[in-house]
Amino acid sequence: MKKLIPVGVFVVIILGASFLFIYNSSSPLTPGSKQTNESSINTSFSNPKKSAHYESNTPEHGSTLAGVPINVVINFNFDLAVPSDIKIENDGKDYGIGETEIDENKLSMRKNMDPNSPNGIYTVNYKACWPDGSCHDGGFQFAIDRTQDSSYEDMIGQNEITIRMSEIQFMPKNLKIGKGTKVTWVNNDEVEHFVNTDSHPAHTYFPNQNSKALKTGDTYSVTFSDTGIYLYHCSAHADSMIGSILVE
Ligand SMILES: [Cu+2]
Incomplete structure (x- = not known):
């Protein structure tokens, strides 16, 4: 009977850890509280998810822009390979244009953006793939608010x-x-x-x-x-x- 208690505790820990693992891998962006002021749209951003080998991206996570970015670019410290992919979505609609392109030095990938994209919060979900065929997911958000052009x-x-x-x-x-x-x-x-x-x-x-x-x-x-x-x-x-x- 004495031995059952530690075993029970062990089982609970394992179950808890598996639940957290499943929860994290099924939601690319977890709710966050990053807020920006002076915006006419409700800019409450999720926390970004960084894939392996991720370095930076433009637009920056959590930024509110006065206009539409010409493209979304994500930078890595390892060689990208097909089928790496970027999706730029707002309200369930995809505002990316054309194919995801991998730059010549293979350290960046980009997707052009529809110049008529409306104001709102955009969620970027990406899949970064490597020469060995493995891929990792990541994501971040930014907002477009044309009223910010008053500055x-x-x-x-x-x-x-x-x-x-x-x-x-x-x-x-x-x-x-x-x-x-x-x-x-x-x-x-x-x-x-x-x-x-x-x-x-x-x-x-x-x-x-x-x-x-x-x-x-x-x-x-x-x-x-x-x-x-x-x-x-x-x-x-x-x-x-x-x-x-x-x-x-
Ligand atoms: Cu300077």
Whole structure:
């Protein structure tokens, strides 16, 4: 009789552990409490689920964007292989366009997004697969809320605009431009700056927007020919020197 008690406790622990395991593997995103303020939509995000070899993604988990991202990009530290896949859903509808693409260096995969995607919370579920044929799941969320563009400087109608890099800031930091606008960054600081597309340090969201080191007086230009939001930063000051361009 004495021996039965420890055995009973053992059985309960095993049952409890199996239940937790099943619960976790059947729900890709567990309810979370990350909240963002100043948004007209209810942005309450689930906790992200990170797969093996995951590094970062753009848009970032829990971010609320003033426009539609041109694509969703997820970065890894291991070679991706088919059939890796990204799904971008809102209210049960898929807003991804075309096939999931694996970048040439095999460390990132991306899916283009419908430029007419409505405001709301988007859930990204992905399957990352490796050369040995195994796959792992992951997921995260972001929101689109076009009313957030009120904090963007409206420069629509100008064919060429300049962003100054001054006092370790992009000035203006957030701006709205029309399709086909040429944007030129100029470094007015004594220290070196960079223009790098998010995330840091993968710089994969919009690979055409990555400069070399810019010394005092150096310039760098990009012409934006597609609508959407372009999230970027300076990789020398990645925590504080961030900017965003909304192309309409
Ligand atoms: Cu900088």
